[in-house]
Amino acid sequence: MDRPQPRPAIAAMPRYVPGARGSAERLPPIKLSSNENPYPPLPSVAQAIGAQGQLAHLYPDMFAVELHERIGAFLGLPAASVAVGGGSVAALQHVLQAYAGPGDEVIFAWRSFEAYPILTQITGATPVQVPLGQDGRHDLDAMAGAITDATRVIVLCSPNNPTGPALRSAEVEAFLARVPSRVLVGLDEAYVEFVRDPDVVDGRAALDRHRNLLIARTFSKAYGLAGLRVGYVAGDPELIAPVRSCVTPFSVSAPAQAAAIASLDAQDELLERVELVVAERERVVPALAELGWDVPEPQGNFVWLAAGERTAQIAGALADLEPAVLVRPFAGEGMRVSIGTPEQNDALLAALGSIR
Numbered sequence: 001m002d003r004p005q006p007r008p009a010i011a012a013m014p015r016y017v018p019g020a021r022g023s024a025e026r027l028p029p030i031k032l033s034s035n036e037n038p039y040p041p042l043p044s045v046a047q048a049i050g051a052q053g054q055l056a057h058l059y060p061d062m063f064a065v066e067l068h069e070r071i072g073a074f075l076g077l078p079a080a081s082v083a084v085g086g087g088s089v090a091a092l093q094h095v096l097q098a099y100a101g102p103g104d105e106v107i108f109a110w111r112s113f114e115a116y117p118i119l120t121q122i123t124g125a126t127p128v129q130v131p132l133g134q135d136g137r138h139d140l141d142a143m144a145g146a147i148t149d150a151t152r153v154i155v156l157c158s159p160n161n162p163t164g165p166a167l168r169s170a171e172v173e174a175f176l177a178r179v180p181s182r183v184l185v186g187l188d189e190a191y192v193e194f195v196r197d198p199d200v201v202d203g204r205a206a207l208d209r210h211r212n213l214l215i216a217r218t219f220s221k222a223y224g225l226a227g228l229r230v231g232y233v234a235g236d237p238e239l240i241a242p243v244r245s246c247v248t249p250f251s252v253s254a255p256a257q258a259a260a261i262a263s264l265d266a267q268d269e270l271l272e273r274v275e276l277v278v279a280e281r282e283r284v285v286p287a288l289a290e291l292g293w294d295v296p297e298p299q300g301n302f303v304w305l306a307a308g309e310r311t312a313q314i315a316g317a318l319a320d321l322e323p324a325v326l327v328r329p330f331a332g333e334g335m336r337v338s339i340g341t342p343e344q345n346d347a348l349l350a351a352l353g354s355i356r
Contacts, residue, residue: 013121016114020319020326027323030347032338034328035161035191035302037224039273039341041259048262049228052255060254067257070264071232075204080237083244086251088190088218088231091243093119095214095233096153098242099184100125104152109138111333112157113188125152136163136296136304140175147183154179157188158201162328162336164298166200176210184239187215190231191300193222193274194281200299204234211236214243219256221301222274223263228256277301281339287349306334317355318348325351 005011019033041049068079075082085091092115100106102124108116110129120127128151130143138156147154158167172187179185187203203215218231230252233243263270285295285303295303305327307314315329325348328336337348 007124009121009124013118014114016118019328029319029324029326030340030344031326032340032344032348033326033336034226035221035300035336035338036226037221037273037301038277038339038344039224041224042263042266042269042273044266045225045259045262048258049255052253052258055254058254059250060252060257062250064252064257067230067252067260070261071234074264075234077207077234078237081240082232082234083240083247084230084232084252085247086229086231086256087220088188088216088233089113089115089119090229090248090251091231091233092155092186092188092216093122094243094246095184095186095216096120096123096125097246100152103150105148105150106153106155107143107146107151108155109143109157109160111162111330112138112155113161113190116155116157126150132160132163135165136160136306137165138167140167140171144175144178147179151180151183153184153186155186155188157190158203159191159195159299161190161300162302162330162334163304164296164300164302166195166197166297166299168197168199169201169206170199172201172206173209176206176213179212181212183212185210185213186233187213189215190218191221191302192217193271194278194301195299196278197297197299207235212239214239219260219263223260223270224273225256225259225263228253228259230256230260277339280342280345283342284339284345284349288352291349291352293352302336302338304334304336308332308334311335314352314355318351321351323347 068082071082072079100123104125105128106120106125107128117127133139189203214233214235216233220226311329318325
């Protein structure tokens with residue numbers, strides 16, 4: 001029977017796999033599969049979200065004017081340098097929609113954020129995946145060598161999701177010096193608030209030196225607003241203007257806009273919670289080493305366990321526990337494990353110790 005057929009690129013593209021959520025028929029799981037902040041929104045942020053509930057019958061500000069202004073002020077940039085979207089992944093999608101299409105190439109490291117090949121193929125462009133180095137880090141020399149006349153966008157992920165290491169400033173500067181000025185470089189800094197290595201690239205500072213650079217950030221991770229979907233890209237206003245043209249109207253809800261603004265107001269209090277996660281990361285990594293895991297240097301709110309062919313077996317065994325310990329497996333490669341509360345992390349370590 002004849003029926004409408006999707007574009008070949010859409011039919012063939014990989015599907016995004018969300019973190020496991022567990023079964024309603026069992027005890028609530030220890031969910032370390034989605035890189036969520038283990039702590040709820042601050043009271044002041046929750047109050048701002050609740051206040052918007054009485055206005056749910058009205059459309060939000062389509063242009064998110066106040067939010068653009070507040071993010072711009074936070075970054076020390078004009079509002080025209082910012083484009084918000086439904087999470088940084090949506091903002092990155094709008095970047096690719098604006099700058100890449102059929103016949104173009106988009107370069108990114110692999111394995112990296114699994115949305116990159118999906119977003120690329122949605123635009124009709126060709127994804128060019130450059131393998132990571134042995135230490136889970138971007139191979140920037142190989143990425144520079146992959147640039148062709150068809151390259152339109154390069155996406156860097158720092159810290160890299162799912163392996164954890166972040167890019168250092170010197171190597172990024174050397175890389176950008178090799179990138180033609182006609183090529184747009186997007187630096188995905190979704191986990192930047194968790195970075196503690198002083199040598200890691202500061203995307204905001206790099207914007208002042210490179211007009212073909214954009215940064216992407218989110219309120220989902222450090223700010224604990226994953227369920228509200230709000231993120232942004234920032235850079236030269238001339239680069240941002242086409243991105244804004246691609247943003248879906250009303251895609252950032254009024255509660256999300258209010259929550260993001262309230263979170264910026266509560267920056268100091270919020271970053272205290274980030275420190276709790278970082279402290280747990282510093283505690284968990286040596287404990288994993290004692291269990292025999294060689295963890296790449298983590299700079300996000302997660303760690304990478306290179307389990308190889310045992311990935312599915314170990315992740316399955318963790319999920320079969322009561323309560324289940326849920327991680328994010330990548331078949332044949334390894335598991336990404338979010339840093340949770342001290343109690344959640346203790347449960348993870350005990351579970352790994354019992355099955356390894």
